[in-house]
Every structure is written in C-alpha cells, then in structure tokens.
Amino acid sequence: MFDIKWIRENADAFDKALAKRGYEPSAANLIALDDSRRSHITKLQEAQERRNAASKEIGKAKGSGDEARAQELIDEVAQIKAFIQSGEEEERKLIAALEEAMAVIPNLPHDDVPEGADEADNVLYRTHGDKPAFTFNEAPKEHYELGEELGGMDFSTAAKLSGSRFVILKGQIARLERALGQFMIDMHTQENGYTEVSPPLLVHSDPLYGTGQLPKFEEDLFKTTTDHYLIPTAEVPLTNLVAGEIMSEDQLPLRVTALTYCFRSEAGSAGRDTRGMLRQHQFQKCELVSVTTPEESLNELERMLGCAEMILQKLGLHYRVMTLCTGDMGFGARKTYDIEVWLPGQDTFREISSCSVCGDFQARRMNARFRPADSKQPMHVHTLNGSGIAVGRALIAVLENYQNADGSITVPDVLRPYMGGLEKIG
Numbered sequence: 001m002f003d004i005k006w007i008r009e010n011a012d013a014f015d016k017a018l019a020k021r022g023y024e025p026s027a028a029n030l031i032a033l034d035d036s037r038r039s040h041i042t043k044l045q046e047a048q049e050r051r052n053a054a055s056k057e058i059g060k061a062k063g064s065g066d067e068a069r070a071q072e073l074i075d076e077v078a079q080i081k082a083f084i085q086s087g088e089e090e091e092r093k094l095i096a097a098l099e100e101a102m103a104v105i106p107n108l109p110h111d112d113v114p115e116g117a118d119e120a121d122n123v124l125y126r127t128h129g130d131k132p133a134f135t136f137n138e139a140p141k142e143h144y145e146l147g148e149e150l151g152g153m154d155f156s157t158a159a160k161l162s163g164s165r166f167v168i169l170k171g172q173i174a175r176l177e178r179a180l181g182q183f184m185i186d187m188h189t190q191e192n193g194y195t196e197v198s199p200p201l202l203v204h205s206d207p208l209y210g211t212g213q214l215p216k217f218e219e220d221l222f223k224t225t226t227d228h229y230l231i232p233t234a235e236v237p238l239t240n241l242v243a244g245e246i247m248s249e250d251q252l253p254l255r256v257t258a259l260t261y262c263f264r265s266e267a268g269s270a271g272r273d274t275r276g277m278l279r280q281h282q283f284q285k286c287e288l289v290s291v292t293t294p295e296e297s298l299n300e301l302e303r304m305l306g307c308a309e310m311i312l313q314k315l316g317l318h319y320r321v322m323t324l325c326t327g328d329m330g331f332g333a334r335k336t337y338d339i340e341v342w343l344p345g346q347d348t349f350r351e352i353s354s355c356s357v358c359g360d361f362q363a364r365r366m367n368a369r370f371r372p373a374d375s376k377q378p379m380h381v382h383t384l385n386g387s388g389i390a391v392g393r394a395l396i397a398v399l400e401n402y403q404n405a406d407g408s409i410t411v412p413d414v415l416r417p418y419m420g421g422l423e424k425i426g
Helices: 004-009 011-020 027-063 067-103 143-149 155-162 171-190 205-211 235-242 294-315 361-366 391-401 413-419
Strands: 123-128 246-248 254-263 282-292 319-323 335-343 348-357 369-371 382-390
Touching: 004 011, 004 027, 011 027, 027 067, 123 294, 143 391, 171 254, 171 282, 171 294, 171 382, 171 391, 171 413, 205 235, 205 361, 235 254, 235 282, 235 361, 235 382, 282 294, 282 391, 294 319, 294 335, 294 348, 294 382, 294 391, 294 413, 319 348, 335 391, 348 391, 361 382, 382 391
Parallel strands: 246 369
Antiparallel strands: 123 319, 254 282, 282 382, 319 335, 335 348, 348 382
C-alpha cells in the first residue's frame, strides 16, 4: 500500500495527492495509528529488557541466600511475562488497525495525471481511424438488434437460466466471439512478446487483497461457500504470480497474458446498460500484465497501450484514447489510459480497454520485490495491467461497425482464418 515512513516525511504531499482524487486528508490519522503502534512496541521492548535483567537478579539473590528478594523478582518476572503476552496481542491489533486504515486508501496519482471529478474531465490523448460510412439510409442498429435478428443472441433464455445480465450466443455469433478471443491471444503472444498463462478462475482472498479488490470492493465480487472468489479479471491471478517473490533484475520485465472468463456482480451499476451485452456478470477478456522496474514502468505503460491498440487497428475499428483524470481512475492506478471504441448503433464511444500503471501500490500489498543488479537491497517492483481487449465489447463493435443493409455482418479480414474462411454472417 504505502510506506508509513514516507507518509511521515511527506504528510502534506500525501494529503494533497489524495485531495486530487477527492479523498479527505489521511496522513495525520495514519501517523497517529503508527505512533500508537511504535509507543506500544517501545513498552514491550522495555518490559523484555526488564524481564531479562530481573531473571539474572534472581540467580544472584538465590546465590546470596536472599530468598525473599528472589521471590519478589520471580513474582515481578511473572507479571512482566503476562504483560508481554497480552501486549503482543495488542501489538497485532495496532498493526492491523494501521493496515486496515491504509488498505482502503487509493493509490496516489502521477503528477501528469489531469485533475478532475469524473469522466467529463478526462483528456483526449489520440484518435485512430474514421467512423464507418454506411451505404444504407436507415440508422445503424445496435448489437443486440443485429444479434437477435440473426438468431445468434438469446437474452430471454439466458434470463430464465441465470437472471439478468447474461446472454446465450449461438451459431456464427458464438464462433465470432471465440475467433476474437483467439485472435487477441495469438497477437499478444506471437507479436507482442507476452507469455500465455491459463490461471485458476477461483482464488482466495489474499490475491484479491494484493491487487486491491479487497477489502474495499467486496460487493462487486462473487464469493463461493468455500471462501473462494470468482475472478473479476485475470489481472488478479496474473499479477499475483510474483506475490511474495524476490526476482532478479534480469527477470524483468515480466509480461504475461491470459484469455479468461471474468465475473462481476456490477453492484454499483444498477440501471446502467441493461440492454445487450455491454455490462454482463460473465464475460471474456484478454488480460495483459507487466511487472517491471520503477525506472521503466511509465515506458511499459505506453508499450502496453500500443499492444491493446494494435488489436483494434487490425480489426479496422475507429477509436480514441483518453487519459483518465484523478477522479475517474481505478483504486489501484497511478495513471490510466482508456481506449474507447466507436459504436455506430449507440452513436458514441464506449470503453473497450483500460491500461494502468500501479507503481509499487500492488507490490507492497503482495510483497513482490526484485534485487537490482547494482544493489543487494531488494526493492518493490512496479506492476501494470490492461485489457487487450474485452472480447464481448469487441464483438459488439464488430457487429455494429461491420453491419450491412440486409442485417448481415461482414467478417473482418483478420478474423476470417479463425472463421473457416467465412466472409459474411447472415
């Protein structure tokens, strides 16, 4: 999370950085909690020193035949021992209180992140391509209209099986979704230098704490009766591959990717995007994770962004990149780029990827370190994560951007090898 020593030395800077994210000042409270912890530890150390000294005095008193003094010292040592035992439990409580207070404080933004309250204050970074020029006069249809008319999307049956925010894909639409996922993982492993990983989809609480989903965002997670959680993103298992490790500098950067299902309760999204596939409880995503040195993390962010953009470029989709403001960034991020793809059916841009650098925020929670080549002292790594990209939203974008007047969908060139050479759906 944070280095309490750094907070002590930079209390004003810490609070100013939190203010940019809309948070109340926290340095004074954290320092007070740490003062209580340090004061208690000092008392325990003094008690331990006195117990050691008294134990030596017992032997001297017995050696001189002063049994009364020896018994006084024995009683004193017993009292000190009881104090130390209860004091160790109190120390654990004080440490836990400090950790709990820090665990719900978001990461501090980089200095170059634009200040703002919400998505309205995000800043355009760059755009790519142009909106599609349709030859038909009617307004472009939304993805769920196209999918239902082609018989490839079934929301009503999915609702009978599982409730809202689920869909059943069928036939060539289902194959198109599979093609998109395979295309993405192939590009990232064969062209972008990522190593493919097939991680567990169920994790314990520690990995979720490490990446910052717990404790603050537990309501967004699906929890099982065995104290496992369904992963909300493959960022969780991929980033935690280095939890508790000390790597050598020559092992960095570590770049891994995974194509997995993700599961989110969408607890804070009631009433938003209830039509179609934009916001589902279950969806596929190709995740990118990098672990690198502090000096290279910002360069790695630009590289990761380029890898995600490459997918959209090869699909021939119009998009823009936004630099998120301080009020719109995720909990663990220091800087984030959102890629927003053009959806003609909605006549707007929608997020399809987020790429974030987290600094050492997650590494401290996971105790993930590396040993620099010129030093024996381990340092915390820097972690990054990004969508490379969200498969369901890519499916939406392909359906809406490649729709034809007759309701058919032209298959993008790069996906045709994955579709058995099929050029058109419907």
